Amino acid sequence: MSTTIRWGILATGKIARQFAADLALVPDARLVAVGSRSLESAERFAAAYDGEGPVRAHGSYADLVDDPDVDVVYVATPHALHLDDARLALEAGKHVLCEKPLTLDARDAERLFALASERGLFLMEAMWTACHPAIHALRERLATGELGRPRHLHAELGFVVPDDPTSRMLDSRLGAGALLDMGIYPLTFAHLLLGEAHSLTAEADVVRTEHGDYDASIVIAGRYPAGVLATMAASMTSVSSRSATIATDTGRIVVADFHHPTRIVFTPLDGAAIEIEPATPVIGRGYSHEIVEVGRCLRAGLTESPLVPPVQTLAILRQMDALRATV
Known part of the structure; x- marks a missing residue:
């Protein structure tokens, strides 16, 4: 892993924009690419966040995760899409930071963690509270x-x-x-x-x-x-x-x-x-501390974060599964 962690952002909505703004505040982390379902949206996003160098715009998520210059993908799509989008990135050999909740239920999260483990890749839920x-x-x-x-x-x-x-x-x-x-x-x-x-x-x-x-x-x-x-x-x-x-x-x-x-x-x-x-x-709005933690883990060769470990993510998802079943 190089000194600078190269990020790709999957999706271009509000939280992706907030994340990109905080990413610019973290030393040794750089946004290099963004992917959207439309090239026009990706190009607008890339133009807005190209402070440290050009940001490549991809008109599909598949093209983003296939970008050879991307080390880790931040998944910023709605909850129900996290499973497919994080899996797409993992299957392309990319490390992943995925917005919370990681998936809609614990069973799907277990599948993602298993896939990451099989591929030797880092996967973390973007829970900024645990990194603050x-x-x-x-x-x-x-x-x-x-x-x-x-x-x-x-x-x-x-x-x-x-x-x-x-x-x-x-x-x-x-x-x-x-x-x-x-x-x-x-x-x-x-x-x-x-x-x-x-x-x-x-x-x-x-x-x-x-x-x-x-x-x-x-x-x-x-x-x-x-x-x-x-x-x-x-x-x-x-x-x-x-x-x-x-x-x-x-x-x-x-x-x-x-x-x-x-x-x-x-x-x-x-x-x-x-x-x-x-x-x-505290750096920026707080997303920066997730970014710092991902960088620290990747440089140390870790596939799990001690701050947001899979066991914690799964425990909270199981709690929410049980609560939703009763209301």
């Missing part, structure tokens, strides 16, 4: 016991999705639903800080459509190791705080924008508030 330096700092401080023993965690993420029939977030064929799009974050946050859930239950507001059902909002209750309880919520119909709180036996932790934290404050029962700072600066 502020989350690392919080985990370390909790582990020391200096913030007390966690007893209850609450995390919520939601916003109003406009009633647009063309929106992929409302199209069950593309993986619609608050759980897959937003609920994955509080589940991951709880998993990172508390460990794997012992049990989870949920209630949801389910929308019935001619193409299938999806959850517009969902609330989840969970029991975690050491008897810690958690309440989590995700919604496409209401404005949430997008924050998380962890109540401990000595104080309270508040995490603003918990899925990519902007501020973490611990207020002890007796004493002044303490701000928990990351050990390293």
Whole structure:
């Protein structure tokens, strides 16, 4: 693996643009190609992000993954397309960073990880929360016991999705639903800080459509190791705080924008508030830390990330599989 990791981006939507902007902030990482279902869209994208050199535009995903100058492909398509698009890249011999959720269910994710393993390739779910330096700092401080023993965690993420029939977030064929799009974050946050859930239950507001059902909002209750309880919520119909709180036996932790934290404050029962700072600066919007982790793993010859290992991705997908089966 060369010093500079050469990236290709598969798809040209909003999240692909945000990712490309953060990619430009990472040393020793460069966007070299983009693929779209239309050459015109790829050319517009390439022209917008050619800061460190020309970006090749490909008018198909197949052409992108066949580009010999691409080391790793970032898959930025809707949820329901992740399986096929990530598989396309892996079968072409490319390492893959795939947007979350990696697939619609755990069984398909197992197939992708098996394929990556067979080919000796790196595959990681793009879960920026697990790569964020502020989350690392919080985990370390909790582990020391200096913030007390966690007893209850609450995390919520939601916003109003406009009633647009063309929106992929409302199209069950593309993986619609608050759980897959937003609920994955509080589940991951709880998993990172508390460990794997012992049990989870949920209630949801389910929308019935001619193409299938999806959850517009969902609330989840969970029991975690050491008897810690958690309440989590995700919604496409209401404005949430997008924050998380962890109540401990000595104080309270508040995490603003918990899925990519902007501020973490611990207020002890007796004493002044303490701000928990990351050990390293946050780069860009936060996608940069996924990019840094992929580069670190590839240079070390790893096929799995210790920050977002397959076992973690599969654990959260199995949780969501079970929750969706009950609502």
